Amino acid sequence: MAHLSLVKNLSRLKEEQKHSDEIVLEASGLVLTRGSLVEVAGGSGKTGLVLSLLSKLTRDGEICAVVDAANSFDPCSAVLGQVELENLLWVKCNGDVEHAFMAADYLVQAKGFGAVWLNLNAVSRHQLKQVPRTFWYRYRTRIKETPTLLLVTASEPIAASASQNALVFSRDRAVWSGSGRFKLLREFHLSIESRKEFYGRPLPAKAEFDYTEV
Numbered sequence: 001m002a003h004l005s006l007v008k009n010l011s012r013l014k015e016e017q018k019h020s021d022e023i024v025l026e027a028s029g030l031v032l033t034r035g036s037l038v039e040v041a042g043g044s045g046k047t048g049l050v051l052s053l054l055s056k057l058t059r060d061g062e063i064c065a066v067v068d069a070a071n072s073f074d075p076c077s078a079v080l081g082q083v084e085l086e087n088l089l090w091v092k093c094n095g096d097v098e099h100a101f102m103a104a105d106y107l108v109q110a111k112g113f114g115a116v117w118l119n120l121n122a123v124s125r126h127q128l129k130q131v132p133r134t135f136w137y138r139y140r141t142r143i144k145e146t147p148t149l150l151l152v153t154a155s156e157p158i159a160a161s162a163s164q165n166a167l168v169f170s171r172d173r174a175v176w177s178g179s180g181r182f183k184l185l186r187e188f189h190l191s192i193e194s195r196k197e198f199y200g201r202p203l204p205a206k207a208e209f210d211y212t213e214v
Contacts, residue, residue, distance in 0.1 A: 023149065025052055032149055032165070037140045039152040039159045042169035046153045049169075050117055051081035053151065058084035062114030065089040065107050069100035070122035089113075097127050101135055104150070108139060111146045120154040128158050136162030168193045 023032045028049055032038055040046040054064050064087065066073050071092050075085060091107075093100040097120075104118045120128065136159040143150045152159060157166055 021147075023053065023056065025049070025056065027052055030167075032151075034147050034149050035144055036164035037136065037143055037150045037152065037159060037162060038165040038167070039154070039157060039163045040167045040169065041154055041157045042167075043155075045169040046167075047077075047121065048081075049167075050119075050151055050153060051078055051083060053115060053149075054078065054088065054117070055082040055084075057114040058087040060114075061087065063087050063089065063112065064115045064117070065091065065113050066117045066119055067091045067093065067100050067104045067107065068119050069093050069097055070095050070120075072122040073119055097123055097131070101131070104139070105142075108142050108146075108148065108150060111148060113148045115149045115151060118150065118152045120152065120158075123154065125155065128154055128156070131158065133160060133162065136160070140164070166194065 021034050023034065024030075025032065030049070032053070040049060054066075057064050059082065066088060068091060071094060073090065073092075075090070078088070079085065089107075091100075091103045093103065100118065100120070104116060107113060107116045139150055140162045152163075157168065159166065
């Protein structure tokens with residue numbers, strides 16, 4: 001809990017805030033709005049999108065939080081994605097979904113985080129279906145008019161109409177190098193579909209892998 005002392009109160013944050021209400025992720029071509037609930041569902045690509053967001057914000061000095069429902073967050077991958085861990089609060093919930101939602105609720109009410117990521121990636125569909133829809137509308141109401149972006153990732157869309165933006169990732173194809181049994185995955189070609197009809201067609205994206213030792 002000592003890390004929470006890093007979080008600035010809302011009045012101070014507004015005085016110092018120099019960034020816009022929109023967060024532009026150049027690599028994916030997405031624009032995310034602060035004070036909103038955004039859900040990202042599907043298979044490959046969603047974690048990479050979140051890490052790029054956390055990298056952008058934490059490198060700018062903003063404090064962000066990860067609510068890790070099933071302990072699937074990998075700090076090593078975050079470091080490779082240029083996330084500043086000193087500016088990241090990691091809440092491990094050890095598979096307790098109820099605790100994850102309570103933690104996310106407290107963090108949203110704090111109002112001083114740049115982004116709060118509710119990571120439900122490894123939570124079963126059965127558990128996700130047990131989440132009352134009222135939870136999502138409560139998040140939507142509390143996140144409104146704050147500088148915080150609440151990002152939710154899961155295997156399938158779960159927030160329904162409560163989210164201001166809902167993105168679904170699907171993999172189109174993979175590119176490999178090498179031959180035989182010793183191939184290396186070089187890139188994923190992805191498709192990003194907006195369930196809120198922000199895009200007329202699915203947005204193409206690409207995830208590249210660099211195996212160079214750091």
